[in-house]
Amino acid sequence: MQFDMRELGLAERYKLMNSTITPRPIAWVTTRSKTGLVNAAPYSFFNACGVEPPLVVLGLLKDFRTRERKDTATNIVETGEFVVNLVCEKDAETMNLSSVDAPRDVSEIDYAGIETAPSIVVAPPRIATSPVNLECRRLEALDIGVLQTVVIGEVVAMHVADEFIADFEKLYLDTPAMKLIGRTHGAGWYARTTDQFMLERPRYDPERGDRAREGQDQ
Numbered sequence: 001m002q003f004d005m006r007e008l009g010l011a012e013r014y015k016l017m018n019s020t021i022t023p024r025p026i027a028w029v030t031t032r033s034k035t036g037l038v039n040a041a042p043y044s045f046f047n048a049c050g051v052e053p054p055l056v057v058l059g060l061l062k063d064f065r066t067r068e069r070k071d072t073a074t075n076i077v078e079t080g081e082f083v084v085n086l087v088c089e090k091d092a093e094t095m096n097l098s099s100v101d102a103p104r105d106v107s108e109i110d111y112a113g114i115e116t117a118p119s120i121v122v123a124p125p126r127i128a129t130s131p132v133n134l135e136c137r138r139l140e141a142l143d144i145g146v147l148q149t150v151v152i153g154e155v156v157a158m159h160v161a162d163e164f165i166a167d168f169e170k171l172y173l174d175t176p177a178m179k180l181i182g183r184t185h186g187a188g189w190y191a192r193t194t195d196q197f198m199l200e201r202p203r204y205d206p207e208r209g210d211r212a213r214e215g216q217d218q
Contacts, residue, residue: 019185023184024044024046024182025047026046026182031081032124032125034079038109041071041098042087045060062146076151084153086133088129088179109125114127115127135158138153176196
């Protein structure tokens with residue numbers, strides 16, 4: 001079946017994107033408002049998108065009813081700073097609790113009982129129980145369409161819990177031990193990263209390349 005995304009409504013487009021582009025890493029984003037209130041919310045429209053400089057991208061959907069930015073996007077646009085905290089299995093319930101539609105004057109940090117620690121470069125705190133924290137500064141915040149803000153952030157500092165450092169000199173990390181989780185299809189479905197397999201990147205085979213050229217010429 002084929003879908004013309006230009007002809008579909010928001011709900012249909014969201015359902016197709018959400019159900020196929022999986023698993024998606026979760027950015028458990030902490031921000032601080034201009035008045036000092038700390039916000040925490042999970043987003044799965046997230047990934048790394050560069051290393052020079054190191055970049056992450058967030059897709060922050062607006063309130064479908066009011067078409068206004070939610071707390072995370074508002075804080076990032078107004079202050080220019082945020083922290084991406086990666087989510088492990090043991091934090092799943094707390095992360096989910098922080099996704100509630102809380103009033104703007106209620107901090108999800110207090111509501112969900114999230115333990116925080118100071119950041120070293122940016123003002124928003126990091127989540128202490130997260131295996132990895134990425135302190136970020138906003139480079140761009142683009143309102144593309146009426147219902148989303150796309151944020152590109154530069155990672156200015158990174159924290160990795162000591163227990164996941166396999167070799168400090170070589171920067172080898174024990175990523176499987178972090179037990180990170182990701183979002184999958186539908187509402188409320190998540191994936192573990194403990195079932196993995198490895199494929200080595202192949203070297204170019206000139207003979208195979210010649211056969212490919214011959215096939216193109218036919």
